[in-house]
Amino acid sequence: MNRTALVLVALLVLAGASYYLLTQPGSPLQTSPTTSSMPVPSSTEGGYGEASGTQAGSQVEELPKEPLSEDEIKALLYMREEEKLARDVYLTLYEKWGIQIFKNIAESEQRHTDMVKALIEKYGLKDPAVNEVGKFTDPHIQELYNALVAEGEKSEVDALKVGAKIEELDIKDIREWLEKVDNEDIRQVFNNLINGSMNHLRSFVSVLKTYGVDYQPQIISQEEFERIVSAAPGSFGQGGAGGGKG
Numbered sequence: 001m002n003r004t005a006l007v008l009v010a011l012l013v014l015a016g017a018s019y020y021l022l023t024q025p026g027s028p029l030q031t032s033p034t035t036s037s038m039p040v041p042s043s044t045e046g047g048y049g050e051a052s053g054t055q056a057g058s059q060v061e062e063l064p065k066e067p068l069s070e071d072e073i074k075a076l077l078y079m080r081e082e083e084k085l086a087r088d089v090y091l092t093l094y095e096k097w098g099i100q101i102f103k104n105i106a107e108s109e110q111r112h113t114d115m116v117k118a119l120i121e122k123y124g125l126k127d128p129a130v131n132e133v134g135k136f137t138d139p140h141i142q143e144l145y146n147a148l149v150a151e152g153e154k155s156e157v158d159a160l161k162v163g164a165k166i167e168e169l170d171i172k173d174i175r176e177w178l179e180k181v182d183n184e185d186i187r188q189v190f191n192n193l194i195n196g197s198m199n200h201l202r203s204f205v206s207v208l209k210t211y212g213v214d215y216q217p218q219i220i221s222q223e224e225f226e227r228i229v230s231a232a233p234g235s236f237g238q239g240g241a242g243g244g245k246g
Contacts, residue, residue: 060118063185071180081141083113088133093152093159115189167201168219198228
C-alpha cells in the first residue's frame with residue numbers, strides 16, 4: 001500500500017471514531033441549545049442533600065401520621081403557597097428574560113410545593129393553592145408575588161437578585177416554622193425544603209457573579225449567608241441544615 005493510500009485509510013478511521021463519539025449519549029462533543037449564553041449552575045449544586053420529589057413523597061407516606069397542632073396546620077398551608085410563589089415568580093421571570101436558571105429552579109420548586117401538598121392530603125386539610133400562575137389564596141403572598149415580579153422585570157440583574165431574595169425568604173420562614181412543629185414527617189419535608197433553598201441561593205449568587213454582581217444578603221444574616229455560599233459540596237447532609245427542634 002502506498003503512502004497516499006495509508007493517509008486516506010487513517011483519515012477514514014479518524015472520521016469514523018469522531019462520528020461514534022458524537023453519537024454517544026453524554027458525549028463531550030455533543031451540545032444542547034439553551035435560552036441563555038450565561039453559565040447555569042445546577043439547582044442542586046453544593047450537596048445539601050435535597051431529596052427528589054418521589055423520594056420525599058415516599059418518605060412522607062412511610063412516616064406515622066401524628067396529631068396536628070394549630071402551628072403545624074398554619075405551617076403546611078403557608079409553605080404550600082410560599083413554595084408555589086417561588087415557582088410562579090421564576091416561571092414569570094423566565095418568560096420575561098429567558099435565563100435558564102429560572103426554568104431549572106422552577107422545576108425544583110414544583111417538586112417542593114408538591115411535597116407540602118402530599119402532607120396536606122395526608123392530613124386531610126383543604127389545599128389553599130390556586131391552579132393558576134400568579135394567583136394565591138393568602139393576600140400577603142399575593143401582594144409579595146406582585147411586588148417581586150415588578151422588581152424582577154426591571155432588568156436581568158434585578159430578576160436574579162429577586163431569585164436570591166426569595167430563597168433567603170424561604171430559608172428564614174422555614175427555620176421559623178421548624179421551631180414550632182414537631183411531627184416527624186413535617187420536619188423531614190421542611191428540612192428538605194430548606195436544603196433546596198440553600199442550593200438555589202448558591203446558584204443565583206453564582207450566576208450573579210457572571211454579571212459582575214457581588215450579591216449581599218437582604219434577609220438572612222451575613223454570617224449564615226457566607227456559610228451557605230462558601231460551603232464545600234457535601235457539607236450538609238439531608239436535613240442537617242434544617243435547624244429547629246430535634
